[in-house]
Amino acid sequence: MTSESDRKRPLLVLESISKAYPGVVALSNVSMSVMAGEVLALIGENGAGKSTLMKILGGIVQPSSGHIIVDDIRCDQFHVTESQSAGIAFVHQELNVFDNLDVAANMFLGREIRSGFLGLLDDKTMRAAAEPLLRRVGATFKPDTLVADLSLAERQLLEIAKALSIKARVIIMDEPTSSLTLSETKTLMNVIADLKAEGIAVIYISHRLSEIEECADRVFALRDGKAAGELSKFEINHDAMIRMMIGRDLNSLYAPPAKPAGGAILSLTAVRTGAKPSALVEFDIHYGEILGVAGLVGAGRTELAEAIFGIGTILEGEIMLAGKPFKAASPRDAIEAGVYLVPEDRKRTGLLLESAICENICLADLSAVSRNGFVSQNLVKARAEDQRAKLGIRTTDVMRTTAELSGGNQQKVVLGKWLSMRPILIIFDEPTRGIDVASKVEIYRLMRALADAGVGVMMISSDMEEVIGVSDRIVVLREGEIAGSLSRSEFSEHNVLKLAVGAD
Amino acid sequence: MHKKDLGLAVLIIIVGAVVYLRNPLFLSPINLGNTANLIGLFGLFAIGQGFVIMTGGIDLSVGSMIALLGVIFVDMVGKFGVPWPVAILVVIAIGTLLGLAHGFLITKLKMQPFVVTLCGLLIYRGVARGYTGEATAGFPFGANYPGLEWLTIGRSFGIPHSFYAMIFIGVVCWLLLHRSVFGRHLQAVGKNEDAARYSGIRTGFVITAAYVICAVLTAVAAVYFAMFTRSVQPSSHGNFYELYAIAAAVLGGFSLRGGEGSIIGVVLGVVLLQELQNLVNLLGIPSSLNFAVMGVVILFGVLADQQFNRYRAKRKAANALGLLTKKGSTRREAPAATDEIR
Numbered sequence A: 001m002t003s004e005s006d007r008k009r010p011l012l013v014l015e016s017i018s019k020a021y022p023g024v025v026a027l028s029n030v031s032m033s034v035m036a037g038e039v040l041a042l043i044g045e046n047g048a049g050k051s052t053l054m055k056i057l058g059g060i061v062q063p064s065s066g067h068i069i070v071d072d073i074r075c076d077q078f079h080v081t082e083s084q085s086a087g088i089a090f091v092h093q094e095l096n097v098f099d100n101l102d103v104a105a106n107m108f109l110g111r112e113i114r115s116g117f118l119g120l121l122d123d124k125t126m127r128a129a130a131e132p133l134l135r136r137v138g139a140t141f142k143p144d145t146l147v148a149d150l151s152l153a154e155r156q157l158l159e160i161a162k163a164l165s166i167k168a169r170v171i172i173m174d175e176p177t178s179s180l181t182l183s184e185t186k187t188l189m190n191v192i193a194d195l196k197a198e199g200i201a202v203i204y205i206s207h208r209l210s211e212i213e214e215c216a217d218r219v220f221a222l223r224d225g226k227a228a229g230e231l232s233k234f235e236i237n238h239d240a241m242i243r244m245m246i247g248r249d250l251n252s253l254y255a256p257p258a259k260p261a262g263g264a265i266l267s268l269t270a271v272r273t274g275a276k277p278s279a280l281v282e283f284d285i286h287y288g289e290i291l292g293v294a295g296l297v298g299a300g301r302t303e304l305a306e307a308i309f310g311i312g313t314i315l316e317g318e319i320m321l322a323g324k325p326f327k328a329a330s331p332r333d334a335i336e337a338g339v340y341l342v343p344e345d346r347k348r349t350g351l352l353l354e355s356a357i358c359e360n361i362c363l364a365d366l367s368a369v370s371r372n373g374f375v376s377q378n379l380v381k382a383r384a385e386d387q388r389a390k391l392g393i394r395t396t397d398v399m400r401t402t403a404e405l406s407g408g409n410q411q412k413v414v415l416g417k418w419l420s421m422r423p424i425l426i427i428f429d430e431p432t433r434g435i436d437v438a439s440k441v442e443i444y445r446l447m448r449a450l451a452d453a454g455v456g457v458m459m460i461s462s463d464m465e466e467v468i469g470v471s472d473r474i475v476v477l478r479e480g481e482i483a484g485s486l487s488r489s490e491f492s493e494h495n496v497l498k499l500a501v502g503a504d
Numbered sequence B: 001m002h003k004k005d006l007g008l009a010v011l012i013i014i015v016g017a018v019v020y021l022r023n024p025l026f027l028s029p030i031n032l033g034n035t036a037n038l039i040g041l042f043g044l045f046a047i048g049q050g051f052v053i054m055t056g057g058i059d060l061s062v063g064s065m066i067a068l069l070g071v072i073f074v075d076m077v078g079k080f081g082v083p084w085p086v087a088i089l090v091v092i093a094i095g096t097l098l099g100l101a102h103g104f105l106i107t108k109l110k111m112q113p114f115v116v117t118l119c120g121l122l123i124y125r126g127v128a129r130g131y132t133g134e135a136t137a138g139f140p141f142g143a144n145y146p147g148l149e150w151l152t153i154g155r156s157f158g159i160p161h162s163f164y165a166m167i168f169i170g171v172v173c174w175l176l177l178h179r180s181v182f183g184r185h186l187q188a189v190g191k192n193e194d195a196a197r198y199s200g201i202r203t204g205f206v207i208t209a210a211y212v213i214c215a216v217l218t219a220v221a222a223v224y225f226a227m228f229t230r231s232v233q234p235s236s237h238g239n240f241y242e243l244y245a246i247a248a249a250v251l252g253g254f255s256l257r258g259g260e261g262s263i264i265g266v267v268l269g270v271v272l273l274q275e276l277q278n279l280v281n282l283l284g285i286p287s288s289l290n291f292a293v294m295g296v297v298i299l300f301g302v303l304a305d306q307q308f309n310r311y312r313a314k315r316k317a318a319n320a321l322g323l324l325t326k327k328g329s330t331r332r333e334a335p336a337a338t339d340e341i342r
Helices: A050-057 A080-085 A103-107 A123-136 A152-165 A182-197 A209-215 A238-246 A301-308 A331-336 A346-350 A357-369 A377-391 A407-419 A437-452 A464-470 A493-501 B003-022 B029-054 B062-079 B084-108 B113-132 B146-153 B161-179 B181-191 B193-198 B203-229 B241-251 B263-282 B287-330
Strands: A010-021 A024-035 A039-043 A065-070 A073-075 A088-091 A170-174 A201-205 A218-223 A226-232 A264-273 A281-286 A290-295 A314-321 A339-342 A425-429 A456-460 A473-478 A481-487
Touching: A010 A050, A024 A050, A024 A201, A039 A050, A039 A209, A039 A238, A050 A170, A050 A201, A088 A152, A103 A123, A103 A152, A123 A152, A152 A182, A182 A201, A182 A209, A201 A209, A209 A238, A218 A238, A226 A238, A238 A437, A264 A301, A264 A456, A281 A290, A281 A456, A281 A481, A290 A301, A290 A437, A290 A464, A290 A493, A301 A314, A301 A339, A301 A425, A301 A456, A331 A339, A339 A407, A346 A407, A357 A377, A357 A407, A377 A407, A407 A437, A437 A456, A437 A464, A456 A464, A464 A493, A473 A493, A481 A493, B003 B263, B003 B287, B029 B062, B029 B161, B029 B181, B029 B203, B029 B241, B029 B263, B062 B084, B062 B113, B062 B203, B062 B241, B084 B113, B084 B203, B146 B161, B146 B203, B161 B181, B161 B203, B161 B263, B181 B193, B181 B203, B193 B203, B241 B263, B241 B287, B263 B287
Parallel strands: A024 A226, A039 A201, A039 A218, A088 A170, A170 A201, A290 A456, A290 A473, A339 A425, A425 A456
Antiparallel strands: A010 A024, A010 A065, A065 A073, A218 A226, A264 A281, A264 A314, A473 A481
């Protein structure tokens, strides 16, 4: 990259940055530079120190040692104001927009334009100023649109436009595509290309390696708080990135089934759900297989899973579970029948985040850890310890709160809750969203082990790599109906998409 | 005017029409004047409560504060002969201090607004009762304060001055909440405090200011109430007023989670509550039922509003879907444009 660009001086240099918290070293001796007009991908597992590094760049956290150099000038202090005047802007993973305000108000929040002798808000001028910025990022909404009416992707464009409005030179995007559709992701990639062309640097943080292959000029990896290496444009590929992140080769992400699939463990015949009453659904899940469920966002995959689990309603049709008719009017019914759901939103519906790990694991089956109607703390702990050992939940103590765990370990707690009971069918809804590569692999292994042990496994996923890699068979939903089913030999991104959008 | 406010205004007119048909006295100048006075009195502090609710907080101390400041005001003017403009300023200053104390405890010591102001409710009421020894504070027999009386209980063009005061303060607060930088920051803080801080907003200042505004408007209301009742019975004066204010705000479209609501809404909420009070009196419903009537109306009002919103959201979603499928059918050959896989 250096050959084409002697015009490029580093915009920003981090020099031997370390950050120690009481008891933990989050970053040790990390040096990194950012050039104008490049996309620098920052990768690393959860807990590798990415977010600490970004907080230091944002001036929210001060490094214990090391320096930040902006335009060849060494900054002694780097607080929020220095960060802002250096032109560093964030597009957050959890979007920081205010849905009760309009687009222009969000864009100028904290830097409002005033007019008149009372110094009241000048919405007209702000909206006029917002207009060209929105156009630059390819947004189609108007500056006076209420943010509540924008989609997630549109909100993200708003954040990028806001970054432009403060004349940002370095835009940090933290998992920008985690809730975008494919076409929205394409739009974002175009916007990133435009930003690059204007000489703006983008620091791109993502777990989605194929996106990084597509857009990054350079990859910088962190592992356990230390720099784990860099890749230049031509060296970027999946294997190299994974090797840097986890420090070893990942032989194979996906394991094949132990034996061919058997008879049906769950079968749906002519089922209509309350969420999509016009759609007829029919499919089977076999013993020993992992059934992948793909489809567009809004195709009704989660709603279907919820209907089976007794949260949504089943209007008509027949469901057979292990040869017996099955109908759950509530999650309690489903759980009693051995049908469990690992929900999409782990933090909201999967866990009691503020409760102890052991309480989460025992929550759904308290009678098993009770004596004479009183919950026995010893049994609760014993059961949790058992799951910790089996699943490799990394914690010092099962009495600690679940919120302290990384995403991957939290997901294992959700799993531990179900595996400590008697699963017949487990539905995984987006099981690895926001989870780092090494934990993903562990979860894939667990799903495979469950399937091999004769538990029905249904996996809903929007991650194309995952659907194709993990599943033994894929059904694709479109507008609530089964658009088609693919066997392993027919697996391809193209075939899944074709069914999902209903095109020939 | 916001759609929500419009709906509330329509409800007020419908209820008014029904009451008028059953009892034409409803529109008599005397009844209208009295009701306007009450709307003014309650409106003053309900607007203040609106600012606090906008932050996602709550101020439960309003009623007790009206009693305490009322006692202090009446004593200053009636017993110690303090000139009334000075007394008003002192009462407002005390209100400011109390508001600052609430804000300090909530933003700096990170206490929950409910707890802080619940303690305020108990403390101010207790101090008012202890200070007076449970005795009613009143003005000396036959005392006259022409200027003060003109300002508080006087009328111009048949409309009580308390109503004018509420309108004036309402306009100022409308500019403050809906047209000033502070108001915008307040809305942002109420919606997402952390994100607001990261946007460079001084969230502690904004929240404290909301409690100060609430306490100051409550202090102003305390003077008006003291002059309206002429005497302050410390154990009952202002009882439950905080709940009137919260109810008015909720009726007016405020969300107790913060970030939502308008000044017009809370004023209309006050109007509706007073209209209901009036309805109970005029239609010969036993006045012991007046809380029950209010409770039922608020319950159904908020429920109806929620259902209506849900219906609107559904219709919007259906429209969007219709648009999408229409687009899809005309653009079958270009599926990439409508694909939605993440």
